[in-house]
Each structure stands twice: as structure tokens, then as C-alpha cells.
Amino acid sequence: MSNKILVCDDEEGIRESLKLILADNHELILTDNGEQCIDALKNNSDIKLVLLDIKMPKVNGLDVLKNIKEIYPDMNVIIVTGYKSVETASEATQLGAAGYIVKPFKSDEILETVKKYVS
């Protein structure tokens, strides 16, 4: 079974951190904007989970989420964001996000959440 995870965050530091936490046991694809994220999903049919930032330049993470859910309604998407607002969280859930992780995160938190969706 595939354990491929797609990370979409415009911050290099966050991409590097997620890589540090997850790369040992998972196959990772790192993207830094919404367009790349959708392209990566189209080119890799075995992606099991998407870790998605909300505040990104040009295309907002929530719009990317909407786009993903339109094309792949069953895709698991976890929102990773610096904004801890009830409105954003509920909007993300309504749009079909599977979970919500607030920055700064702990590595255990990431591992545990990821474990639920990827072997």
C-alpha cells in the first residue's frame, strides 16, 4: 500500500520541517503553491494524504482545498496553518478537510495525525 504524502506550503522552513518529521517513513512530494499541488495530484494517482497550508500567495489554501475536493472527493486533506480561528477551521471542515493542525506543531502531533490516514 502506498504511503505517499503531498505537502503544499509556500514556506521553505515548513516544507523542510515536515520533510524532517515524515521523510524516514513516508514518500513525500513537496510543492510550494496551489497550482503545483493540483498538478502533483494529477501526476501521482497513489497520493494518500495532502498536508495543505492556508495562507499562500495568489491562490488561497481554502480555494486549493475546494479544487482538490472537486476533482478527488475522497482525498484526505489536513490543513496546517498558523491561523487558529474557529471560522477558518469550520470553513475548512465544511469544505471537506479531514483535520486541522495549528503551527507551531510538534512532530508527534504530525506523526499521529498522519498515521490515521497513511500506513
Next chain:
Amino acid sequence: MPIYAIPPLISSLLFISLGIFVLKQSRATQASKLAFFLQCLATFWWQFTWFLLFQIPDNPFVHQLIKIGYSGIILIPATFFHFFATLLYGKKYLSIIKLYYLISFVFLTLLHNSLLIINGTYFNHFGHYPKAGILHPLYLTFLITVVIHNIYILYNKQKDQQTNNQDRNQARYLLAGFSIYLIAASDFLVNYGFKFYPIGFIFISIYLCTNTFAIVKHQLMDIRIVIQKSLVYTSLFAIISITYLSIIFICESITQYFLGYQSPFFRFFIAFFLGICLLPFKTHLQGLVNTFFIHGNPCDIAVQNEYLLKEVAQKEKFKAVATLASGVAHEIKNPLTALKTFVEFLPQKKNDPEFMQRFTIIAAKEFDRMENLVKQLLDFSKPSPLNFQRTNISQLLDDVIALNSMRIKENNIKVIKHYPTVTVSIPLDQNQIKQAFINIIQNAIDAMPDGGTLTIGVRVQDSLHPTPYTLTPKIIISITDTGCGIDKEGQKQIFEPFYSQKSQGTGLGLSITYGIIQEHQGKITVNSILNKGTTFEITLPYKKT
């Protein structure tokens, strides 16, 4: 011009100017402003036609004129509901608004194609006036239904505990204002053969003046005092008008009977006498209005008003602080997360040279970022005092271009300059204005990673053709790039702190620029077309010293 034609002319002009003024100046939403304008337009329509009607008593087009004027009256209920519902409830009542307009159009069709609504005219001492047709009561039923609906939504809004104070007050005072307007319905009696001069213009004018003032000046916030005053003056006007008209009627009948002529001298004398006699009633009336409508004396009202304004100012302040805090939090959380993760893995990976190399790069970068954020925050919160020096604008722009020459070359950007032939020097804080231009030009360079053209223009808008608005000459600096552009939503937020379209931007650069230009009594605007480019235009006042 007959004296009876003057009031409708004044009120119609007042209405249309107020409508246009609100449309241009108000800070309310576009939809509410438009609804307000339509309400003014309908009333203007009605009053202006009445002015034409009263002016020429033997107008050959009297029937057509009456139908045109009555079209405005027919549209009034729908436009009022449109305004109240849009202002207080947004789009909630959109379908009902459409329904009311539809019914109004049915009445309009009947008015213009049959004699069912208006059937001929009465000829009174002030001129022609429309005579109600057989279906006119049906229109009145529609009007009463919409009025009740209006009162119902206004009443509900001001009762609703979930509504904030500001909206509740808006509804409360719109309700009071609307009651003033309703007195104008007395004009309908003239349609049914009652012979008196229609004085509705007094009430509608007061209603509109106070509402416009409240909307423009206080976003309908401070309407409490405004409406209170208008209630007092309306009552006063009503009492004076009714007394005046009755006395005139009696006196003129007497003079006509005994002397065989009517004297204008009597009218002026009575008007003067009434004015003197009724003025002392103003204070009593104010007291009555306070007791019955406002529940408080003027001092209480002033205190409550002050409290209301403070509450709003405080809310605005909290909102600004919350935006700032959430922006800072976001900007700090990202580098913090990266540093925290790397430090967490440091004990187990300290002997991994690749990890150590990444750690060094990431840590340096994130620390730089936080340092930059702190510096910009300080610039933003505490701008240093201005140190004005006479500065050559073109020279200053050249310095900024020189500072960025490396990146301009790297991105393959062509620079075009349009400077005036004469030297333009004005007193500026060189460092601050330089910082403002750097922020804009760096953004322009960032927007053109694959090359493009950067056009920098300086022109003097002199007073060769002075108008009342452009007496002071201005210097206009425009910076145009051919980059990716900014969408409409982005353009609205571009000067707000922490708004950025760049991945590494703090979102403070253009806020700082905005602040600097404001400090120099200047203006900055942005114009952009997506995928075509962006122009920033800075206008600075031209001062000799």
C-alpha cells in the same frame, strides 16, 4: 412663478442632490447607497412634476404630466422597502423587493394605459391635482401593506436581541423617520376631492435631510439626535402649517366678503405673527418628543450618544489590534515552527552533516526573517519624526533605481524614465520617501521575474487651468511595471498591514509606504490589470518651502 410651485421645486432639487451626494460620498455599502438613491429619485420625480404642474395651471399636457408624476408616487413604497431591507438585512429580502417592484410595475402599466388609477384632474386654487380612479384604493392597499411590512421589519430589527446596538439604533430611528414621511400621505386626501394645498413636501424633505445627514456623517450611527430634532421640527412645522392655512383661509374669506379682494399683506402679517407666537413652543415640543419617543432628556441623549460613538471607536481599535496581532502571530509562527522542528531533531541528527547543513541555512534564514519583521514592525508603529530637506525628486528616484540595479539586471528589466525637463525640488524627508519608493520598486521587480519594463514618470500638475479643487500644484510620480498584476480584491487590501501576495513578504512594506506618503500630506493609489501590470501613483503637494 406661482408661489405654490416653489415648495415642490425646492424639495425635488433637494432630493436629487441628496441622492447623488449619498451615492458619491457615503461609506455605506453600494447596494444600500443605490437603494437610497432610487428612493430619492422616485420622490424627486413626483415633486418635480408637481412643480411643473402647479406652475402652469392651464398646461395642455396636464394629463400626461400627471401620469408621469404619479409614476414616481407609485414607485415610492417599493423603493422605501428596498432601502430599509437592504440597509438592515443585506440580501435577505431580495425576492420580496423584486415582488414589490413587480407589483409597482403592474400599477404603472395601469396608470399609463387606463383611467383606473388616475381619472382626470381636480382644479384647485394651487393648480391641477390628480383625481383618484376606481382602482386607486387598490394602490393605497398595496401602499399600506408595504408600509406595514416596512414597520414590521424595522420593529423586528430594533427588538431583536441578537442585533448589535448600532443596527438596533438604526432601525429604531429609521422607524421614527419613516413615521415623519408617512404624514405626507395626507396628500392622498387631495386625490379624493379634499380641497387643501398638499403639504407632504415638508415631511418628506425633513425625513430625507436627516437621513442623508445621518448616513453621510455618521453612517446612520448618530441618528438618535438627528431624528429627535427632526421630530421636533416636524411637529412644529405641522402645527404652524395647519394653523397658518386655517387662519389664511378664514382671513381671506373675511377680506373677500367685506372688501371684495384678497390681500397678500395679510399672509405675510399672519406668517410673521405665527412665527413669533409659536417659537416658545419649541422647547415644550422638544420635551414632549423626549418623553414620548426618546425616553430621556437632551443631556441623557448626549451621554448615550457619546457612549455609542465610544463603543464603535473601541470596536474599530480592537479590530485593528486583532488584525495586527494575528498578522504578527502568523509571520512569527512559520519561522518558529521550522526552528522548533530542527532543534527537536538536533540531538539525534547532530552527526548527520546533511542535516547540519540544512539546519544552518534554515536557521539563518528564519532568524533574518524574524529580525526583519521586528524592524518593520518598529518602523510601522513608531515612524521617526520627519526631517524635511529640499530634494530633487528625479535624483531621488535615480538613487533608488541605482540601489536596485543589480536585481533589475538579473531579472532582465528595462527601465524607462519620463522626468520633467526642469528640476523639481520639494521639501521631503529624504530617507523616508526613499524607503517608500524602494518598497514600491522592489515589489515591481518581484512582479517581473522573467523580465519586463519598469516605467517611472514624474510630472507637475500645475495650476495653469485652476479649478476650485486643484489650486495647489501637485507632483505626480508614477511607477509602472509589466508584471503579474494584482486582482481587484488584492488592490483593495494592498495597503493593509500583513497583506502580501509574495511568499516571503511580511505584508508591511506598502503599509509603511502608505504611512510615509500620508505623513507628507500626499496620496497613493494603485491601478492594476491581472497579467498586464501595475501602476502606483503618488501625489505630493508642491511646496516652495
